[in-house]
Amino acid sequence: MTSLSKLNRREFLSGLGTSALVLGLALRTGRTMADATAGGLQEVRGGDATPALFIALEEDGTIRITCHRSEMGQQVWTSMAQIIAEELEADWSQVAIVQAPGDARYGDQNTDGSRSVRWNFHRLRVAGAAMRTMLERAAAARWGVAPGECRAAQSVVTGPGMYSATYAELAQDAAAQPLPTEAELRLKPREQWRLIGKEVPSLTVPDIVQGQGTFGIDVQLPDMLVAVVAHPPQVMASVAKLDDKAALAVPGVVRTVRLPALDGPVLFKPLGGVAVVATDTWSAIRGRAALKIEWEAGPNAGYDSQQFAETMLETARQPGTVRLRRGDVDAAMGASATRIEADYYVPHLSQTPMEPPMATARWDGDKVECWVCVQAPQRTRSVIAQACGIPEENVTVNVTWLGGGFGRKSKPDFAVEAALVAREVGRPVKLTWTREDDLQHGYYHSVSAQHLEGALDAEGKCTGILHRTVFPPIGSTFVDGLATPSWEELRQGVTDNPFHVPNLQVETGDAPAHVRIGWLRSVANIYHAFAVQSFAAELAHAAGRDQKDYLLELIGPPRQLDPRNDGAQYDNYGESLEEYPIDTGRLANVVREAAALAGWGRELPAGHGLGIAVHRSFVSYVATVIEVAVDAEGRLRIPGVWSAIDAGTVVNTRHVTAQVEGGTLYALSNALYGEITAKDGAVEQANFPQFRLMRMKEAPRDMAVTIVASDAPPGGVGEPPSPPAAPALANAIFAATGLRIRRLPIFGSGSDDRLPLDATREGESA
Amino acid sequence: MSIKLKVNGKQHEVEVSEDTPLLWVLRDHLGLTGTKFGCGVAQCGACTVHIDGKPRRACVTPVAGVGAQAEITTIEGVQGEVANAVREAWVEIDVPQCGYCQSGQIMSAVALLEQNPNPDDDAIDAGMSGNLCRCATYMRIRSAIKSAAKAGS
Ligand code: FES
Ligand code: FES
Numbered sequence: 001m002t003s004l005s006k007l008n009r010r011e012f013l014s015g016l017g018t019s020a021l022v023l024g025l026a027l028r029t030g031r032t033m034a035d036a037t038a039g040g041l042q043e044v045r046g047g048d049a050t051p052a053l054f055i056a057l058e059e060d061g062t063i064r065i066t067c068h069r070s071e072m073g074q075q076v077w078t079s080m081a082q083i084i085a086e087e088l089e090a091d092w093s094q095v096a097i098v099q100a101p102g103d104a105r106y107g108d109q110n111t112d113g114s115r116s117v118r119w120n121f122h123r124l125r126v127a128g129a130a131m132r133t134m135l136e137r138a139a140a141a142r143w144g145v146a147p148g149e150c151r152a153a154q155s156v157v158t159g160p161g162m163y164s165a166t167y168a169e170l171a172q173d174a175a176a177q178p179l180p181t182e183a184e185l186r187l188k189p190r191e192q193w194r195l196i197g198k199e200v201p202s203l204t205v206p207d208i209v210q211g212q213g214t215f216g217i218d219v220q221l222p223d224m225l226v227a228v229v230a231h232p233p234q235v236m237a238s239v240a241k242l243d244d245k246a247a248l249a250v251p252g253v254v255r256t257v258r259l260p261a262l263d264g265p266v267l268f269k270p271l272g273g274v275a276v277v278a279t280d281t282w283s284a285i286r287g288r289a290a291l292k293i294e295w296e297a298g299p300n301a302g303y304d305s306q307q308f309a310e311t312m313l314e315t316a317r318q319p320g321t322v323r324l325r326r327g328d329v330d331a332a333m334g335a336s337a338t339r340i341e342a343d344y345y346v347p348h349l350s351q352t353p354m355e356p357p358m359a360t361a362r363w364d365g366d367k368v369e370c371w372v373c374v375q376a377p378q379r380t381r382s383v384i385a386q387a388c389g390i391p392e393e394n395v396t397v398n399v400t401w402l403g404g405g406f407g408r409k410s411k412p413d414f415a416v417e418a419a420l421v422a423r424e425v426g427r428p429v430k431l432t433w434t435r436e437d438d439l440q441h442g443y444y445h446s447v448s449a450q451h452l453e454g455a456l457d458a459e460g461k462c463t464g465i466l467h468r469t470v471f472p473p474i475g476s477t478f479v480d481g482l483a484t485p486s487w488e489e490l491r492q493g494v495t496d497n498p499f500h501v502p503n504l505q506v507e508t509g510d511a512p513a514h515v516r517i518g519w520l521r522s523v524a525n526i527y528h529a530f531a532v533q534s535f536a537a538e539l540a541h542a543a544g545r546d547q548k549d550y551l552l553e554l555i556g557p558p559r560q561l562d563p564r565n566d567g568a569q570y571d572n573y574g575e576s577l578e579e580y581p582i583d584t585g586r587l588a589n590v591v592r593e594a595a596a597l598a599g600w601g602r603e604l605p606a607g608h609g610l611g612i613a614v615h616r617s618f619v620s621y622v623a624t625v626i627e628v629a630v631d632a633e634g635r636l637r638i639p640g641v642w643s644a645i646d647a648g649t650v651v652n653t654r655h656v657t658a659q660v661e662g663g664t665l666y667a668l669s670n671a672l673y674g675e676i677t678a679k680d681g682a683v684e685q686a687n688f689p690q691f692r693l694m695r696m697k698e699a700p701r702d703m704a705v706t707i708v709a710s711d712a713p714p715g716g717v718g719e720p721p722s723p724p725a726a727p728a729l730a731n732a733i734f735a736a737t738g739l740r741i742r743r744l745p746i747f748g749s750g751s752d753d754r755l756p757l758d759a760t761r762e763g764e765s766a
Numbered sequence: 767m768s769i770k771l772k773v774n775g776k777q778h779e780v781e782v783s784e785d786t787p788l789l790w791v792l793r794d795h796l797g798l799t800g801t802k803f804g805c806g807v808a809q810c811g812a813c814t815v816h817i818d819g820k821p822r823r824a825c826v827t828p829v830a831g832v833g834a835q836a837e838i839t840t841i842e843g844v845q846g847e848v849a850n851a852v853r854e855a856w857v858e859i860d861v862p863q864c865g866y867c868q869s870g871q872i873m874s875a876v877a878l879l880e881q882n883p884n885p886d887d888d889a890i891d892a893g894m895s896g897n898l899c900r901c902a903t904y905m906r907i908r909s910a911i912k913s914a915a916k917a918g919s
Contacts, residue, residue, distance in 0.1 A: 073864030073901045201860060208865035209853040211800020211841030215866060218799040226794070251783055282790040283783070285806075354804050354812060354866040354900040403802070403866025404900050435805045654860060658906065662863055665902030688809035688898065697891035699904035 041130055044182050046123030047107030051131040051179075054084055054124065057171040063090045063155065066098050068106035069116040070375050071204060072353075072402035072409070073662075074718045075655040076116050078203045082651050083121060086195040087128030087188060090167075091155035097203055102377025102397035111375040112410050112519060113573065114618035114716025117651055121714050129185040131174070138173035139165055190711060199654040204401070216358030216373030216400045221428040224360070225254060227421050228284045228432050230291050231273040231441040234681035235516055236262055236298035238272055243292035247276055250290055252283025257424045259417060264480040266516050268383045270417045271441055277425050281432055300681040303514035305348065305447065312449035312511055313343055316470045320507035321484075324495050324568040327503035329455075332464025336455030340542050342535055344452070345743045346527040346726075348676035349445035350691060351520045355403020356438040359418035362428035367394040372415045373402040380412035387416045388423065395419075406666070407519035411443045439691050440683040443518025444676050446471045448527040449511075452535045455503070460543030462554060464503035465535075469494055469528065476513035483510035485524075487569040492617060493528025493723065495568035498584050499536075500556025504566065515678060521666060522719040525617040526726070530671075530744065533613035533727030537734065547731060548595050548612050555614075558585025573619050579713055580619040586646050586708075587616055590623040593644030593706045598625035607631060608639070609736025613727035618716025620647040621708075624664060624724040626700075628732040634754035636733070636746075638668070640702035643721060648712035656717050660705045663721030669694035671726035675745045690749075770834035773798065774843025777834075784830035788822075789813045791829045792840060800841035800869045804898065811897030814870035814877075815840050821877040823896075841869035848879045848918060855914035863901035871897050875911050884915050 041049040056064040065084050069076045077097045085095055100106050108119060132152045139157040140147040142165070150159045155167045167174075207213040232238060238261035247253055257275040274291060278284035333339055359372040368388065374380045377397040385392040402409055418431035433441075448471035455464040473489055475482040485508045487495070494506050520526070540550030560581040563570040572580060591614045595601075600610060607630050614623035627640040643660050650656045673692035677684045685691040730741040739755055747753050770779050771788075773796060780795045787806075792798040792815070804812030806825045813824040816839040817832060832838065852875050855861075862868040871894070878885060878893035885893060890911050899907070 071864075073862070075860075075863070201857070202862070204865060205857055205860050205862050208862045208868050209856045209872060211798075211869045213865065214799075215802075217793075217803060220797065220799070280782070280786075280790060280794040281803075282786045282794070286783075286785075352900060354810070354864065354898065355802070402864060404864045406900070432803075435807075435810075658860065658863060658903070661905050662902045665904065666900070669902065687807050688805050693898050693900060694902065694904075695896075695898065696894040696904050696907065699902070699908075701887060703905045 041126060041179060041182060044123055044126045046119050048105065049123045049126040049130065051127045053106065054127050055088065055131050057167050059168055061094050061155065061166065061168045062096050063088070063094045063167070064096050064098055066100045068100040068109050070111040070377070070399050070402055070405065071099065072111065072375065072405035074659060075202050075204070075652060076111065078200060078655065079117055079651040080120065080124060081203060082195040082200050083124040084128040086193055087125045088132050089152040089154065092195065092200070094155055099399050101399065102381045104378060109376065109378050110410065111405070112407060114719040117714045118619070118716060125187055126182055126185060129187055130180050133180045133185055134174040134177040135167055135170050137177050138170045142173060196651050197649070197653065200652055202655070214400050215355050215403045216371070217355055217403070217432065219360040219371040219400060219430060221360065221362055224428040224430055225277050225279060225425060226281045226284045226430050226432060227275045227277045228288050228434060229259065229273050229275045229417060229437070230288050230293060231271045231437060232295055234298055234300045235266060235271065236264065236300055238296045238298060239274060239293055240296040241294040242274060244274070246290040246292065247287040250283055250287040252278045252280055253287035254278055255425060257421050259420060266477050268379070268411050268413050268416065269387065270413050270420065275417065275421045275431070277421060277429060284432070285434065297681065300514045303678050303681040305678045308447070309345055309449065312447065312470050313345060315509040315511065316343060316449040316451040316468050318509065320468050320509040322505060322507050323490060324504065324506035324563060324566045326566040327464070329464045329466050329503045329505035332455040332503035333453060336463060337458040338456040338542055339453065340538060341451065341453040342538055342742055344450045344527070344531040344534065346448050346530055347744060348447045348515065349520055349670050349674045350439050350442045350676050351406035351408035352438055352691060353402065353404025353406055353408055356433040356435055357409065357414035358430070358432055359415040360428065360430040361418040361422035363423050366390050368419050368423070369396040369398070370415055370419060371398045371400055372412070373400050373409055374412050374415060375402065375405045375410040376412065380415045383412055384416055384419045388419055406521045408442065411518055435687050439676070439685050439687065443477065443516040445520035445526065446474065446517045450527065450531040452531060454535065454539050456539065456543055460545060462499070462501050462539055465497070465499060465501050466505045466507070467494055467497065467532065468507040468509065470509035470511050471527065472511045472513035472517050474517050474519065476517050481512065483512045484508065488571065489524040490568065491563070491570050491572070492524035493532055493615065495563040495570055496561065496582055496616065497532065498561065498582065498587055498616065499554040506568070514681060515683070521663065522617060522722040525615060525723040526667065529613065529615040529723035530726045533615065533724060534730050534742065537611065537731040538740065547735070548591065548600050551612060551614065552588055552591055555584050555588045555591070558583070558588065575619055580715065582616060586621050587614055590614060590621045590644040590646050590708060593708060594623035594625045594642055597644060597704055597706050598627070598640070598642035600625060605629070607736060609732045609734070611728045611731025611733070611735055613724035613731060615723040617720045617723055620645060620715030620717065620720040622660070622720045622724055624728040626728040626732045628729065628736050630733065630736045630755060634757040636755060638700045641700045642704050644706040644708060645721065646708035646710055647715040647717050647720065648710050649714045650707060650717065651714070653707055656707055657705045659717050660721040661703055663718065664725045665694060665699060667722035667725035668729060671729055671744050672698070672746050675748055769829055771829065771832055771838060772834065772836065773838045774840060782829060784828065786829050787825050788815070788827040788829045788832060788838070789824035792824060798840050798842055802866055802869055804867065810867070811870040811874060812867050814873040814897065816844065816873060816877060819880065821874050841873060844873065844876055849876050851914040851917040852876050852879065855910035855917065858913065859906055859910055861903055861906040861910045863903055867897060867899045871899065871907055875907070875914070879911065879915060879918065883918055885911065
C-alpha cells in the first residue's frame with residue numbers, strides 16, 4: 001500500500017529517512033551568521049542563493065537538490081538540478097531531487113510564465129558555486145594548503161600531491177566555513193559546461209516507466225476519505241434545494257458537505273456545490289450521481305457562447321479604444337493601392353491536463369497539511385489560509401508531481417475545497433476532480449474576436465496595419481465586471497507587433513466574462529499570433545508574394561523595438577528591454593532556420609501545402625513550418641512539422657526539443673478540435689471526445705526542431721512553441737486548398753472531419 | 767460483495783460493490799496507483815492494464831466480471847523481454863513529459879509489440895490511438911516503439 005511513509009521518503013521530507021542532511025542542516029544555522037555579513041547570498045539576482053536552501057550533502061554521498069518549482073513534464077527537476085550540479089561540480093549520478101513545499105523563502109515558486117530557468121539560472125549557479133567554494137576551502141584548511149590549490153570535480157576535491165576527499169567526507173568541515181560572497185565566487189565559463197546545454201536524461205522518467213512517483217491523485221493517507229464535488233452548472237449558481245438521501249444510501253458514502261456559494265470576484269475560491277465524501281473514489285462518484293440538487297442559476301445563466309461570438313465579432317468591427325499608435329493608419333488606408341481586412345475568432349479552451357485537479361488535506365487542530373498538484377504552492381497556501389480563517393504558518397502545502405498543468409493548476413480552487421471538506425469531516429480527505437469537473441468547471445482560456453486591416457502600396461509593400469482585439473480579460477477573475485483587455489494581455493502579440501510598417505494602430509473593445517477566465521499555455525499569444533500570422537500570409541497573398549519571403553519583408557531589418565515609443569505600456573514579460581530586447585534579427589533568423597529545416601520552396605505533391613508562422617513570446621522566438629495534405633473530400637493530414645527556437649541559453653537540449661514538439665502539438669490539437677462552448681451559462685463539453693484531443697493517428701509523421709545556438713540570457717521554453725502552430729497550420733491549408741481558416745477550431749462539432757472545400761473559391765474563408 | 771482477483775501474480779480479495787471498475791479497486795483498495803484515471807469512459811487509455819495479456823480499459827471494466835483466475839497485469843507488474851525493451855526505449859529518449867498517461871502508453875505499447883513485433887506507422891497508429899497524451903509525446907512514443915521493436919528482433 002502506498003502510504004504516507006512512502007510519500008515522505010520518496011518525495012517530500014528528505015533527511016528524515018535514511019541518511020542525514022549533514023551540510024544542509026548545518027548551513028541553515030550558519031546562515032544566521034551570514035545574514036550579519038554584508039554581501040551575503042540572500043540578494044543575488046533572482047533571489048536568495050544561500051546554498052542550504054537548495055543543496056544538501058548526505059553522508060552516503062547523495063547530493064540532494066531541492067527543486068522549488070513544480071514538475072509538470074517540463075523536466076524542471078532535471079534543469080534546476082543541472083544548473084546547480086554544474087557549478088557544484090557534482091557527480092551527476094549522485095544527484096537526487098526533493099520537491100520543496102510552498103514557502104516564501106524559496107522566492108517565487110509560481111511555475112508559469114515559462115520562467116523557471118529564466119528567473120533561477122544565475123541564482124542557482126551562484127548557490128552551486130558557493131557550495132563548491134566552501135568544500136574547496138574546507139579541504140584546503142584540512143590539508144593546510146592554499147584554497148587555490150584545491151579543485152573540485154565529480155564530487156571530489158583534489159589538492160596537491162595525493163590529497164583528495166569526497167564531498168561527503170568534507171561536508172561537516174564545509175558547513176563550518178563562512179558563506180562566501182558573490183564576488184568571491186568563480187562561475188564556470190560557458191566553454192567548461194558539461195551539464196548545461198547538454199542532453200542530460202530526465203530524473204523523473206526512470207520512475208515513470210515503472211509506474212512510480214506520486215502525482216496528486218496518488219496520495220494516500222491513513223484513515224483517508226475520498227470526496228467528489230457536485231459543482232454548480234454556472235459560475236455563481238448556488239444550491240437552492242438539496243436532497244442527499246439517495247446519495248447517503250450508496251454503500252461507502254459517509255456524508256455530504258455543503259460548500260460555500262461563490263460570490264464575486266471569483267479569484268481562486270471554490271465554486272460551491274455539494275461534496276460527497278466516501279470511503280473510496282467509486283462510491284463517491286456514485287454518491288454524487290445520486291444527489292438531487294435544485295440550483296439557483298445566478299447571473300451567468302444567460303451566457304450562450306455561440307451568440308456571444310457574434311457580439312464580439314460585431315464589437316471588433318467597430319472602432320475601439322486606441323492603445324498604440326504609430327504614424328497615421330487612416331491615412332495609410334486611404335492612400336493604399338490594395339486594402340484587405342479579416343476577422344478571426346478563437347473559442348474558449350480548456351487546459352485539460354491529463355491528471356485533473358486533485359488535492360488531499362489533513363487537519364491537526366487548527367493546522368492543515370495538504371498534498372496537491374499545484375503550479376503555485378505559495379498562492380495555494382495563502383488562499384487556503386484565507387478560506388479557512390487561519391494564519392498562513394498553519395498551512396503546509398506539499399507539491400506532488402503534476403500530471404500536466406498548462407495553467408489550470410495555477411488556480412488552487414480545488415485545494416481550498418479539499419481543506420474545507422477535510423475540516424468538516426474531521427478526517428484526511430482526497431478531493432478528486434473527474435474529467436467532467438475539469439471540462440465543465442474550469443478557468444477557461446479566453447474567447448476572442450479580432451479584426452485586422454492592412455494597406456498595401458502599388459508594389460505590394462505593406463504600409464499600414466490596424467489590429468483590433470476583443471476578449472474577456474483574465475482580470476475579470478480578480479475584479480468583478482472587468483471587461484477591458486489589459487496591457488499584459490496586449491503585449492502578448494499585439495503591442496509587440498514586430499512588423500516594419502510605418503503606420504500601426506492597436507485598438508481594443510470590451511467584452512465581459514461569463515465563465516471563469518484563466519491562463520492556458522501561452523495565454524493571449526494563442527489568439528493574437530493566430531490573427532497576426534494568418535494576416536501576414538493574407539497580405540502576402542494579396543501582394544502575390546511567397547509567404548515566407550513576405551513575412552521576412554514584413555519583419556524588416558534587424559532592429560530592437562520599444563512599444564512604449566508608440567504609446568503602449570509594455571512590461572516585456574517582466575524583463576528589461578536591454579537584456580531581453582524585442583530583436584527582429586532573431587525573429588527573422590528563426591524564420592529562415594525553420595524554412596531551411598522544412599525545405600521551403602521544394603516541389604510538393606498535389607494537395608499538399610506549406611504554411612509558416614513566427615512569434616516571440618516569453619522573450620523567446622519560435623518559427624514553425626507545417627505541411628498539410630488535403631484530399632478531394634477535404635480530409636486533412638499533417639505529414640510534417642518543422643520548428644526553430646531561439647530561447648537564448650538553454651539548459652537541456654533534449655527537453656527543449658521535447659517542449660517544442662509537445663507545445664506545438666498541444667496547440668495543433670486545440671486549433672484542430674479544441675472548443676469549449678456554453679449554453680444557458682453551462683459548459684456543454686462533458687468528457688472526451690466532446691472536448692477532443694489530438695491522437696497518435698493525427699500526429700505528424702515527421703517532426704524536427706532546430707535549437708538556435710545562442711549565448712543570450714535564457715528565455716522561456718514551455719510556452720513559446722505554441723503560438724505559431726495554429727497560424728502555420730491555417731497558412732498551410734490555404735496554400736494547399738485556397739481555403740482561409742479564420743475561425744477555430746478547424747474541425748468543430750458537426751464538421752465530420754472534412755474541410756468545407758466545395759464552398760471554397762480562392763481566398764474564401766471558413 | 768467480496769471479490770477475488772489476481773493482480774501481478776498475487777491473489778487478492780476485496781470488499782466492494784460489484785459495479786466498481788477495476789481501476790478503483792487497483793488504486794484505492796490495492797494501492798497500485800501506477801494505473802491512472804483520465805476520463806472514466808474508455809476514451810483516454812490512462813487506465814490501461816492487461817487482462818490475460820490483452821489491453822483493457824480498467825475504468826470501464828467492472829471488477830466483478832474479471833474473474834478470480836484472470837491474470838491482471840499493471841504497470842507495476844508488467845515484465846518480460848518486450849516490457850523491458852519498451853521501458854528501455856522510453857528511458858533512452860525520455861518519452862514522457864508529465865508522465866501521467868505513460869503507464870497506459872507503455873501497457874498499450876507492450877500489448878501492441880507482443881502481438882506485432884514489427885509494427886509500421888499505420889500499425890502503431892492503430893494500436894496507440896486509444897491512448898491520449900495531453901503533453902503530446904506522440905512523436906517520441908512512435909520512435910520508442912520502433913526502437914523497442916528493433917531491440918527485440
Ligand atoms: S480512464 Fe480509462 S480510458 Fe480514460
Ligand atoms: S506525458 Fe503528460 S499526458 Fe502524456
